[in-house]
Amino acid sequence: MVIDSTMQILGYGAVTAVGLTAPQTCAAIRAGIKRFAPIEAPILDDEEAQIGARVSADPRLRADPGEWLLNLAGRALLECVGKPAAGAEPALLWLVPEPERAHPLSAGVSDSELLRRLEALVGVRFAPCSRVLRSGAAGCVEALGIARELLETQAIAGEVGCVIGGADSLLRKVDLQALAQGDRLLGPKQSQGLVPGEGAAFVWVGRAVRTPQSDLPAEETVAAPEGVCVRGIGLGYERATVRGTAYSVGEAFTSALTTASQDADIPESEIAFIAGNFNGERYDAWEHTHALLRGYRTPRERLPVVWPSASVGEIGVAAGVLALVVAAAAIEGDYAAGDTAAVQVRSDGELRGVVIVR
Incomplete structure (x- = not known):
């Protein structure tokens, strides 16, 4: 067999304000749909309500911000990778909010405990080489480098692959206050600001494994990988x-x-x-x-x-x-x-x- 050196995207999942699945989210983004609305609770002490992008859900599900993110992550993760076959344990490279944000999901919680909680929620067992990354949004690129290393060293089988992603919300009061202090929120006083939102996204990458169809030796058989x-x-x-x-x-x-x-x-x-x-x-x-x-x-x-x-x-x-x-x-x-x-x-x-x- 030939193991292709390129990482293939095997699947993905997402939960956002404009879609509860990746296809819904991608279709809405392609159509230019947005779901920005005043946040129902007066989180900041301003004359006008802050505009935000909330995921549609029963407000009671948001009572515990840590559990809320865990559930968002679990939903997107299951869409991405589904239920792996028996014995297949993908590596999970999980992005969580940066330490300085002190988010209840991850602050003071060990990496092993975070992984255990997500495993228990989705009923999927991850490989021992799974990791938690706390380096922000660009951590997904760092995670792709880790995934490639795991695949190249065959710590993870190519068809099992690695799952990369996370969940976050900038609609907590502490995050909104920090953004407001930095004059970073879109509003009446700042026309070049961001709209805080929440969501989860995961991508599953692996290697192409092929059986040569010609009489050439395996090492001389070349086949272009399929898909993105x-x-x-x-x-x-x-x-x-x-x-x-x-x-x-x-x-x-x-x-x-x-x-x-x-x-x-x-x-x-x-x-x-x-x-x-x-x-x-x-x-x-x-x-x-x-x-x-x-x-x-x-x-x-x-x-x-x-x-x-x-x-x-x-x-x-x-x-x-x-x-x-x-x-x-x-x-x-x-x-x-x-x-x-x-x-x-x-x-x-x-x-x-x-x-x-x-």
Whole structure:
């Protein structure tokens, strides 16, 4: 048998304000549907209610914010990977809110306990090499690198694969207050701000395993992988973050794009569109604009940008995975601007990542 060196996207799942499944969410984003509404409870002491993007659910399910995120994650995870066959234990690379946010889901809880809780909820057993990542939205790119290493070393079988994703909500009072203090919320006093939202997204990646159909030796048999694949991964570290006083000029994204392009052996000129966790705030627009100017030097008539948060709001650590899901679904559904995309993801901290999918 031949084990392909490219990671294939085997499945995905999502729960957002505009869809309780990945197909619903992707269709709504493609149609430009958004579900922004005043948050029903006066969380911030402003004259006008804060606009947010809530997942449709009985308010009683939100009573415990930790359980709420756990349930969102469980629903999207089961859509993504289903119930694996007996003996198949995929690796889970779970993104949880950053430590400084002190979210009840993960603050003071060990990684092993977090994984145990999710296993108990969904009834799926994960491989011992599963991990919890706390590096923000761009942690999904970091997780793809870990997944590739696990697959290359055969710590995980290619057909079993790795599941990457998480759930988050920026609609808690403590998160909204922190965003308000940083003048980051869209509202009457800030036209270049983000809309807080909540949601979950997971993607399942693995390797193609094939039996040669010719008389050639297995090592000489070449077959192109089917479906949408992760071709290249790049990471960068930004010195001027949104938490500081200076604006980014896109250096980290440019470095990550160069690394991902080289890793994929796909020139920047072949990238047909961009997807990312762009959220509309001033800092993000500044960084994204500079990254475009620095990184995409090939003359183009246009370079389309897919912007999921325009429909679902800013969904924190789940936003990067959702951008990857939306890009993959567009390519797979043959309605994308082309067959190659660069998925650009940033965390609130230093981490930046670019994934090239084709």
